Amino acid sequence: MTENIERVRCLIIGSGPAGYTAAIYAARADLRPIIYQGMQPGGQLTITTEVENFPGYPKGIAGPEMMEDFKQQAERFGTDVRFGVVTRVDLLQRPFVVEADDGKTLHAETVIIATGASARWLGLESEKRFMGMGVSGCATCDGFFYRKQDVAIVGGGDTAAEEATYLAKLCRKVYMIHRRSELRASKAMQHKVLHTDNIEMVWNSIPEEVLGDNDGVNGVRVRNVKTGETKDLAVTGFFVAIGHQPNTAIFTGQLELDAMQYIVTKPGTTQTNIPGVFAAGDVQDHHYRQAITAAGSGCMAAIEAERFLTNIS
Numbered sequence: 001m002t003e004n005i006e007r008v009r010c011l012i013i014g015s016g017p018a019g020y021t022a023a024i025y026a027a028r029a030d031l032r033p034i035i036y037q038g039m040q041p042g043g044q045l046t047i048t049t050e051v052e053n054f055p056g057y058p059k060g061i062a063g064p065e066m067m068e069d070f071k072q073q074a075e076r077f078g079t080d081v082r083f084g085v086v087t088r089v090d091l092l093q094r095p096f097v098v099e100a101d102d103g104k105t106l107h108a109e110t111v112i113i114a115t116g117a118s119a120r121w122l123g124l125e126s127e128k129r130f131m132g133m134g135v136s137g138c139a140t141c142d143g144f145f146y147r148k149q150d151v152a153i154v155g156g157g158d159t160a161a162e163e164a165t166y167l168a169k170l171c172r173k174v175y176m177i178h179r180r181s182e183l184r185a186s187k188a189m190q191h192k193v194l195h196t197d198n199i200e201m202v203w204n205s206i207p208e209e210v211l212g213d214n215d216g217v218n219g220v221r222v223r224n225v226k227t228g229e230t231k232d233l234a235v236t237g238f239f240v241a242i243g244h245q246p247n248t249a250i251f252t253g254q255l256e257l258d259a260m261q262y263i264v265t266k267p268g269t270t271q272t273n274i275p276g277v278f279a280a281g282d283v284q285d286h287h288y289r290q291a292i293t294a295a296g297s298g299c300m301a302a303i304e305a306e307r308f309l310t311n312i313s
């Protein structure tokens with residue numbers, strides 16, 4: 001057991017723009033960071049297509065390719081990038097104790113949490129039952145399987161709007177099911193959705209049940225929340241795009257979280273309520289949620305970790 005214990009000055013959990021940017025800065029500050037990539041190496045951008053708003057890429061870049069660039073840049077300065085998931089942390093003792101699913105126990109002087117946020121689900125039993133058999137949380141990952149077919153997507157935000165237009169290019173018809181009569185998405189995205197011929201809005205409606213058989217999904221039953229009427233839409237793909245929840249379960253009871261379970265940081269910093277523990281990116285930001293803001297806060301976290309270590313040594 002003891003031979004598996006490693007000491008590390010700066011441990012980074014999560015490998016989206018926040019985690020890798022923290023790694024680049026921490027490595028260049030000679031903190032020899034270790035980064036655990038987590039469940040989804042590269043983070044949410046690996047399940048998007050084109051990123052067009054990250055400065056420095058005038059022609060846009062594919063999300064997975066951009067994250068590979070981030071990784072290579074972090075490795076170039078000596079970051080130890082590990083494929084694995086952190087399963088337990090003890091932030092109440094110092095050094096902090098962190099266990100990962102590769103069997104390692106690490107004693108960390110500072111921890112930067114950049115675990116991001118994950119897609120939310122409706123919570124229907126049928127949604128779970130048909131997961132991977134027609135139910136998906138990522139149109140850009142799975143849309144390909146539904147080429148020339150009819151599909152439905154739930155949600156009214158930018159993610160749903162973006163995914164609906166993506167699906168519209170592949171599929172015959174896309175029903176966009178939204179619980180209100182107005183989209184939450186940006187005006188530009190609303191315009192795109194409402195002017196795409198093969199997207200049909202299903203307003204004021206919520207999915208009541210995903211229908212299917214042994215071959216997978218063959219429909220969705222929606223209920224109009226205004227009239228109470230239900231109707232079945234014949235679809236073979238059912239995409240859920242109703243927002244995200246922060247990946248903070250392993251920190252519950254140790255770090256201060258807000259009502260939505262995001263990590264609370266001191267305004268203008270990445271400091272959590274535990275000195276030496278910093279949080280960057282979507283795990284502490286439900287407002288901006290952009291790759292560039294996540295990267296910026298990753299940079300802040302590394303600088304703050306470095307200053308913290310200087311002050312305690």
Ligand code: NDP
Nearest residue numbers: 122155156157158159160162179180184241242243244289
């Ligand atoms: P949002 O929280 O913005 O939207 C979630 C949508 O799902 C809302 O329309 C909401 O309805 C609906 N919803 C939530 N829960 C349920 C439920 N249980 N049943 C039915 N519908 C539900 O999440 P997004 O992922 O779309 O976006 C997150 C953030 O990321 C936003 O700030 C967005 O602007 C940003 N973003 C930016 C992009 C870009 O700039 N290219 C691309 C993607 C996201 P209601 O509207 O009624 O609350």
